[in-house]
Amino acid sequence: MAFFEMAKTAIKSVLGKPATRRYPFVAAKVTPISRGHVTIDVSSCISCGMCMKKCPAEAICVNKEEKTWTIDRLRCIVCNSCVEVCPVSCLTMDTVYSPAMTTHSGLEVFNITYVKPEKPKKTDSSDEKEEKT
Amino acid sequence: MSKQIVMPFGPQHPVLPEPIHLDLVLEDETVVDVIPSIGYIHRGLESLVEKRQFPEYVYIAERTCGICSFIHGMTYCQGIERVMNIEVPERAHYLRTIWSEYSRLHSHLLWLGLFADAMGFENLFMNAWKHREFVLDVMEETTGGRVIQGSCKVGGVRRDIDRKILERMERDLKGFEKGLKDMANVFLHDDSVASRLRGVGVLSRADAYDCGAAGPTARGSGVPIDIRMTDYAAYGELDFSPAVVPDGDCYARCAVRVHELFSSIDIIRQSIDQIPEGEIEVKVKGNPDGEYFSRSEQPRGELVHYVKGNGTRYLARSRIRTPTLTNIPSLVKMLQGCELADVPVIVLSIDPCIGCMER
Numbered sequence: 001m002a003f004f005e006m007a008k009t010a011i012k013s014v015l016g017k018p019a020t021r022r023y024p025f026v027a028a029k030v031t032p033i034s035r036g037h038v039t040i041d042v043s044s045c046i047s048c049g050m051c052m053k054k055c056p057a058e059a060i061c062v063n064k065e066e067k068t069w070t071i072d073r074l075r076c077i078v079c080n081s082c083v084e085v086c087p088v089s090c091l092t093m094d095t096v097y098s099p100a101m102t103t104h105s106g107l108e109v110f111n112i113t114y115v116k117p118e119k120p121k122k123t124d125s126s127d128e129k130e131e132k133t
Numbered sequence: 134m135s136k137q138i139v140m141p142f143g144p145q146h147p148v149l150p151e152p153i154h155l156d157l158v159l160e161d162e163t164v165v166d167v168i169p170s171i172g173y174i175h176r177g178l179e180s181l182v183e184k185r186q187f188p189e190y191v192y193i194a195e196r197t198c199g200i201c202s203f204i205h206g207m208t209y210c211q212g213i214e215r216v217m218n219i220e221v222p223e224r225a226h227y228l229r230t231i232w233s234e235y236s237r238l239h240s241h242l243l244w245l246g247l248f249a250d251a252m253g254f255e256n257l258f259m260n261a262w263k264h265r266e267f268v269l270d271v272m273e274e275t276t277g278g279r280v281i282q283g284s285c286k287v288g289g290v291r292r293d294i295d296r297k298i299l300e301r302m303e304r305d306l307k308g309f310e311k312g313l314k315d316m317a318n319v320f321l322h323d324d325s326v327a328s329r330l331r332g333v334g335v336l337s338r339a340d341a342y343d344c345g346a347a348g349p350t351a352r353g354s355g356v357p358i359d360i361r362m363t364d365y366a367a368y369g370e371l372d373f374s375p376a377v378v379p380d381g382d383c384y385a386r387c388a389v390r391v392h393e394l395f396s397s398i399d400i401i402r403q404s405i406d407q408i409p410e411g412e413i414e415v416k417v418k419g420n421p422d423g424e425y426f427s428r429s430e431q432p433r434g435e436l437v438h439y440v441k442g443n444g445t446r447y448l449a450r451s452r453i454r455t456p457t458l459t460n461i462p463s464l465v466k467m468l469q470g471c472e473l474a475d476v477p478v479i480v481l482s483i484d485p486c487i488g489c490m491e492r
Contacts, residue, residue, distance in 0.1 A: 002322055002323065002324060003323070003324050003325070004323075005318050005319045005322055005323040006254075006256055006257060006260075006319050006323065008315065009256075009260055009315050009316070009319070010256055013256075013259075013260070019259075019263045019266070029270070029273075031273050031274045031277070033274075033276075033277040033292070034273055034277055034278075035277045035278055035283070054186075054189060055189075056185055056189040056190070056192040056193055057192075077192065077196065077281075078278075079192040079281075079283050080277065080283060080291075081189060081192060084291075093277075
């Protein structure tokens with residue numbers, strides 16, 4: 001048994017650099033695969049509703065008639081499930097956390113602008129592929 | 134005999150990170166009996182299993198606990214895999230082992246910090262959490278989440294770790310271990326820590342066994358129970374032995390956790406050395422039909438996930454038994470006869486995780 005076992009570490013901490021970041025003056029640490037918040041590319045969403053079906057928190061609502069994609073940021077558990085199942089990869093995971101809520105509701109509504117391309121008269125192979133997706 | 138009074142402890146108390154209520158029956162300053170009451174943060178996660186498809190329930194199983202989340206997800210997946218007779222690739226087993234051990238490191242460091250805080254050693258508390266940050270950074274880099282990893286799925290794991298990153302992880306462990314040794318020295322050899330913890334909240338070996346203690350609480354009383362020895366994930370191919378300290382007091386339980394930090398580092402090193410190349414997941418076809426009790430070793434002790442499928446995408450029943458619940462009778466035993474001033478330290482010494490316990 002001994003006294004002052006902590007002294008060495010304490011002196012090191014006093015003389016060394018701070019262990020924490022000076023946030024917000026220094027940006028928070030993120031990695032390329034960090035899960036921050038879900039983002040959608042409204043121009044390529046085909047309203048298939050897979051993200052809505054596979055969301056374990058029931059945070060996503062896809063309305064085919066009104067062409068809207070709604071996410072409740074307060075319900076979303078940022079699990080990456082929707083990003084994984086999206087067949088056209090229009091959902092992506094941003095590495096930065098969504099900002100703090102200032103209202104009671106965390107609903108964010110996006111208007112889907114995707115227009116199904118009309119069947120071209122002369123079909124070449126690349127167009128066919130697009131239609132299938 | 135002096136007059137008995139009942140003193141409430143919790144649900145809101147500076148030492149408790151989560152709500153649990155204890156009615157302490159006191160005679161002067163001595164605790165003669167304890168009546169625990171739980172149920173403040175019950176969320177009904179087990180019944181949610183009937184409303185979510187079984188592959189998506191992994192995310193919910195993981196969120197049962199905010200500390201040992203990966204192990205919850207893994208245990209649930211193991212259960213489903215056994216019901217469906219899925220053979221998980223070897224590499225996935227090793228990756229699961231690596232992440233489990235990082236979870237254990239992070240959980241034990243968190244607890245050691247809180248414990249230091251409970252006995253009034255603020256400097257040590259900050260130091261433990263500084264080391265924990267290293268573990269969380271590795272977690273985020275390899276899985277994408279600091280605390281909720283989300284990298285386990287039925288049939289394997291979602292993410293692979295590159296050879297380069299694995300090698301760097303192994304290199305970084307050296308510096309991390311050195312820092313931990315300095316910190317462990319304080320927990321194990323400093324006189325002020327020892328005089329606060331020695332002989333406090335003694336749980337005899339027989340009592341620990343009878344009360345069904347689990348994890349470090351049992352091992353701190355000399356009961357060598359460690360579910361990792363039962364060969365799940367890749368533990369069967371790794372060489373380690375459970376840390377057992379026979380004294381049964383708060384100091385012993387603290388020592389068990391400190392020793393486990395180093396055994397976890399050793400397990401991670403072995404896993405990185407032995408990890409085979411290959412697939413990380415297999416495709417899952419069909420629905421689970423049958424039942425299974427899946428067991429694993431959480432940082433706090435034995436965790437049991439019971440799953441029962443009925444041939445549909447939705448499970449019929451899920452049941453989670455967490456180590457904190459089994460440690461409550463031991464806690465009552467420890468508290469009987471102790472001084473009122475020792476109650477916070479003893480309550481924390483079983484590492485109560487109430488979110489887990491009440492699900």
